[in-house]
Amino acid sequence: MRIHGPNVVQAIARVAAIPIAPDSWTFMLRSCGLAALGALLVALLIPAAADLAAFYTIMLFACGPTSAFLPAASEPVLLAFGQFYSPLLLATIGSGAVFTVEFLNYRMFDAILHCDRLQKVRSCAATRLMVRWFDRLPFVTVATAALTPIPFWIARTCAVLSRYSIPRYMTATTLGRFVRLFLICAVGSALTASPQSVLVVAFGLIVAVGGIGFLRRKCRQRSRALMPIAVGEAPSR
Numbered sequence: 001m002r003i004h005g006p007n008v009v010q011a012i013a014r015v016a017a018i019p020i021a022p023d024s025w026t027f028m029l030r031s032c033g034l035a036a037l038g039a040l041l042v043a044l045l046i047p048a049a050a051d052l053a054a055f056y057t058i059m060l061f062a063c064g065p066t067s068a069f070l071p072a073a074s075e076p077v078l079l080a081f082g083q084f085y086s087p088l089l090l091a092t093i094g095s096g097a098v099f100t101v102e103f104l105n106y107r108m109f110d111a112i113l114h115c116d117r118l119q120k121v122r123s124c125a126a127t128r129l130m131v132r133w134f135d136r137l138p139f140v141t142v143a144t145a146a147l148t149p150i151p152f153w154i155a156r157t158c159a160v161l162s163r164y165s166i167p168r169y170m171t172a173t174t175l176g177r178f179v180r181l182f183l184i185c186a187v188g189s190a191l192t193a194s195p196q197s198v199l200v201v202a203f204g205l206i207v208a209v210g211g212i213g214f215l216r217r218k219c220r221q222r223s224r225a226l227m228p229i230a231v232g233e234a235p236s237r
Contacts (some may be wrong), residue, residue: 052093055081059097063177065108075184082188091182098177102170109153109160122161134158139172146176 042053055077061067062074074094081090113122121127134141138159145155159169 051081052085052089055090056093056097059094060101063098063105064101065105078181078184079188079191082185083191085185087182087185087189090185091178094181095174095178098181099170099174102173105156106160106166106169109156113157113160127161130154131158131162134164135162138162138164139168142169142172143176146173147180 040053040057042049046053058077059074062077067073078090078094112118134155142155142159142164144150145152158164
């Protein structure tokens with residue numbers, strides 16, 4: 001069987017045309033890809049800015065959709081870079097990365113939360129109460145969640161469900177993240193430990209927290225699996 005060149009090209013084109021994400025994500029995914037590519041080009045063309053370009057790329061991954069699998073991944077990086085660069089400069093670059101990737105996060109939550117399977121979750125009393133509370137001070141709530149250790153997905157979820165203005169949401173997120181990044185980098189600049197020690201200790205803490213969370217999840221799954229057996233057992237005489 002002979003494979004002609006045009007047939008191969010057509011087959012590749014058909015495969016490339018298969019949608020791998022909703023249309024609303026296409027622009028966001030391309031924007032993040034172009035941002036990462038731009039950072040790579042900066043690192044190649046301007047060697048003096050290579051570290052800052054790497055910092056920007058790391059922040060894209062640490063604050064993007066992959067942040068769910070990288071808990072507290074940005075803090076050790078901020079502490080380490082804070083020993084070499086101005087906290088103001090790092091906060092500005094990091095906020096730019098957050099602003100770029102948060103559009104993708106918002107669209108992802110929008111697509112997930114408004115799917116048909118989560119209709120009961122959207123209409124339950126607890127969700128409605130949370131959204132009503134959010135609607136009282138939405139800008140302050142988003143900015144506070146972006147600044148503090150409060151899980152930011154809560155504010156993002158409320159913003160999506162209440163259809164909060166995207167420009168205001170992005171402004172509040174960027175403002176809160178800027179202050180947070182600046183404070184963490186300022187702490188890093190005041191540390192006397194070496195950046196390698198900071199990264200090693202932080203990595204150890206991340207692994208420890210992740211391991212504890214994994215073990216707790218396994219214990220809950222095992223308890224749920226044993227519960228029907230325990231309920232169905234006949235009392236011994």
